Amino acid sequence: MKKLLVVGLMMSGFVAFGQVKKDTLNKEYKLEIAPYKDNKTEKKQKPNPLSKKGQVFVFYGWNRGAFSNSDIHFTGNGYDFQLNNVQARDKPTKFGIVYIDPSWFTVTQYNFRIGYFIKDNLALVLGIDHMKYVMKQNQTVDFSGTISDPKYAAMVQNGQVNLADTEFLTFEHTDGLNYENLGLEKYKNLIHKKNIDLVWSYGAGIGVMFPKSNVRLFGNERSDRFHVAGMGTDLRSSLNLVFWKNWMIRAEAKAGYINMWDIKTTLNNKPDKARQDFVFGQVVAGVGYTFNTKKYN
Known part of the structure; x- marks a missing residue:
């Protein structure tokens, strides 16, 4: 057992x-x-727009600008003087087909951007801000310095000069006040729905000023040529409404500082020049497109 x-x-x-x-x-x-x-x-999920490394966006829009008063210093053969607290404005084009006709796009005050996300939510942005700057003609400003030509020296009365007489000076950057800049922008998704996203961005930029200045001083032939005149820097912030993951409407606000120390005032290569610095503000609105350079299933 x-x-x-x-x-x-x-x-x-x-x-x-x-x-x-x-x-x-x-x-x-x-x-x-x-x-x-x-x-x-x-499966890899397609990322939200304006959020991941490798994404790219392009943008085209239009701006309105405002400029602080500035002191403009002129030097050349027979003159060395400064006009103080000169007022200026922008020069928007009347709304019409010019805003959508590619052959006329440089006539308007336009902005172009192309951005690449070097990190999640951080983009490197290359931009052109085509602003327009026009000195107000109907103003009297303080004058200091010397003019050897008695005709134009006589236009200075009691330390002031009336710029309404266009024979003394017309002064514009209308072809235009071109700010070619490189910036860094940080993006944050505020609203994420099936077919719509709202994205906020903020950042800063720096670049060169490449104006085509229209200057006519003392009746001389008008200076009108592109050249590197100085530098600029800016702070910017925008709201981006993205539809169906790709199409974008952007509204942007920007403030910055411009210093131009080599503004050509004569058509030839004479040493005549002007210099000025001022603060500017800008509001921008336009459309864009965003896409991914990486594949997602």
Whole structure:
């Protein structure tokens, strides 16, 4: 009887051990294949617009600008003088087909941007701000300095000069006040819905001033040529409404500082020049398109 009992216990232990081993192997087998199944079924989700490294956007819009008063210093053969607190305005084009006709796009006060996300939510942005700056003609300003030509020296009365007489000076950057800049912008998604996103951005930029200045001083032939005249810097912030992941409407506000120390005042290569610095403000609105340079399933 004892032998039968011992044999029975041994057989039951063997069966139990076999079942445990089988269960353990099944669990280990499941653990080994589970990640494989998950990897097969896992898909990369397309990121939100204006949020991930590798995304690109392009933008085209129009601006209105405002400028602080500035002191403009003129130097050349027979004159060295400064006009103080000169007022200026922008020069918007009347709304019409000129705003949508590509052959006339430089006539308007326009902005162009192309941005690339170098990190998540951080974009490197290359831009052109085509502003227009026009000195107000109907103003009297303080004058200091010397003019050797008696005709134009006589236009200075009691330390002031009336600029309404266009023979003394017309002064514009209307072809235009071109600020070619490179900036960094940080983006934050505020609203994320199925077919619409609202994205806020802020950043700063720096660049060169490449104006085509229209200056006519003392009746000389008008200076009218592109050249590097100085530098500018800015702070900017925008709201971007993105439809169907790609199409974008942008509204932007910008403030900055411009210093131009080499404004050409004569048409030829004479050393005549002017210099000025001022603060500017700008509001921009336009449309854009955003897309991904990386593939997403």
